[in-house]
Amino acid sequence: MPSNDILLPRRALVGGLASLGGLALAGCSDENPPTYGNLLRIADDFTYRAQRLLLPRNALVRQFDHADITSMPAIGTTDPGNAKEPAFSTDFGEAYDRLRKAAFAEWRLEVAGLVARPGAYALADLKALPARTQITRHTCEEGWSSIAQWTGAPLAALLSHAGMLPTARYVNFHAYDETVDSIDLYDALHPQTILAYGMNGRDLPVAHGAPARLRVETQLGYKSVKFLRRIEVVEKFDDFGKKGNIQNGWSWYAGI
Numbered sequence: 001m002p003s004n005d006i007l008l009p010r011r012a013l014v015g016g017l018a019s020l021g022g023l024a025l026a027g028c029s030d031e032n033p034p035t036y037g038n039l040l041r042i043a044d045d046f047t048y049r050a051q052r053l054l055l056p057r058n059a060l061v062r063q064f065d066h067a068d069i070t071s072m073p074a075i076g077t078t079d080p081g082n083a084k085e086p087a088f089s090t091d092f093g094e095a096y097d098r099l100r101k102a103a104f105a106e107w108r109l110e111v112a113g114l115v116a117r118p119g120a121y122a123l124a125d126l127k128a129l130p131a132r133t134q135i136t137r138h139t140c141e142e143g144w145s146s147i148a149q150w151t152g153a154p155l156a157a158l159l160s161h162a163g164m165l166p167t168a169r170y171v172n173f174h175a176y177d178e179t180v181d182s183i184d185l186y187d188a189l190h191p192q193t194i195l196a197y198g199m200n201g202r203d204l205p206v207a208h209g210a211p212a213r214l215r216v217e218t219q220l221g222y223k224s225v226k227f228l229r230r231i232e233v234v235e236k237f238d239d240f241g242k243k244g245n246i247q248n249g250w251s252w253y254a255g256i
């Protein structure tokens with residue numbers, strides 16, 4: 001595959017590296033991704049540390065050719081604007097429905113937290129950032145996998161545009177179905193971590209997360225949050241309580 005990795009502006013890179021240094025130094029502190037609640041979580045922690053130790057920081061996952069693209073089921077929420085969906089949000093479901101009916105022209109991705117320039121990005125703003133297209137395998141924790149082509153803005157490009165501050169350590173993602181999740185800066189700045197607005201050469205379909213979803217190619221499918229509403233850059237790890245994956249029995253770190 002042709003490589004279209006972007007080069008981060010030096011300032012963002014220095015900021016990012018400073019934070020990564022913080023992450024490594026804080027290796028044994030209480031603020032690390034949690035191993036708590038249950039003995040089995042020690043295994044998550046081990047996977048996290050082992051992968052961080054063994055894998056080169058920006059090792060790319062395998063990319064495929066057009067001929068390898070398969071069909072892909074839509075999983076979990078497939079329309080956050082449909083009140084019959086199990087995860088329909090009373091706070092955001094109707095808003096999503098209105099946005100969708102207006103072809104997402106009014107949709108804005110809020111970018112908040114530890115950034116010098118908090119903002120609200122329209123789809124056109126995301127498309128104005130450098131674009132990356134990649135054909136990758138999506139692996140769902142339920143045991144199926146699919147190959148699709150994704151086009152979007154590298155999250156690193158957005159974070160650099162927003163001026164991520166050196167204290168940043170995690171990026172939190174909030175969706176219209178109230179899914180919340182986070183990744184650390186290793187994955188946030190990974191070249192294949194993108195905010196995808198295109199799938200298989202077309203606009204991202206609603207069922208797959210329109211108008212924009214996260215693609216974290218280095219982790220299992222559930223980390224690729226669909227229907228993005230808000231991104232927040234933070235220093236302190238948040239397990240999101242009852243809404244987070246830890247209390248719902250999922251690993252926070254699902255590296256593959």
Ligand SMILES: Nc1nc2c(c(=O)[nH]1)N[C@H]1C(S)=C(S)[C@@H](COP(=O)(O)O)O[C@H]1N2
Binds near residue numbers: 073141209221226
């Ligand atoms: N907002 C949101 N994101 C989500 C989900 C969801 O239900 N809501 N499901 C996750 C799971 S378990 C998987 S496997 C993938 C499925 O992506 P797809 O529907 O495009 O196949 O999205 C992930 N992201």
Ligand SMILES: [Mo]
Binds near residue numbers: 142221222
């Ligand atoms: Mo999944």
